[in-house]
Amino acid sequence: MRATEHAPPAELVRYVSGSTGLAPDTAARVVADVVAYFSETPEQYVRRRHTELRRRGWNNERIWDALATELAGRPFGAGEVSRRQLRRMVYG
Incomplete structure (x- = not known):
């Protein structure tokens, strides 16, 4: 995650981590990547x-x-x- 980006919502990270079995740090990166992908103009x-x-x-x-x-x-x-x-x- 770039320094200028905001951290993804903790609740969403917990959900993704729990539903996929990913470690919280990995889930946070996945969520941040998806949010960035869909934030493009x-x-x-x-x-x-x-x-x-x-x-x-x-x-x-x-x-x-x-x-x-x-x-x-x-x-x-x-x-x-x-x-x-x-x-x-x-x-x-």
Whole structure:
């Protein structure tokens, strides 16, 4: 956990630890990782995933299609996003 991040809620850590058998320190890291993952803005998500998919050798046409599909299923409910909007998120 980064120094700037807040500690995850103790009650949630206890729940995850108890339901999974993970040690409390490990459960706290898991909870913090999940919270951070779902705290991304649509722009942060698009930039991160674009970088990941480029590293896998995907071309932008394939990436834009994948990102549009992925965004629709994310909890921030980005709605439908055009390829142009995706490009602007990545390249400004």
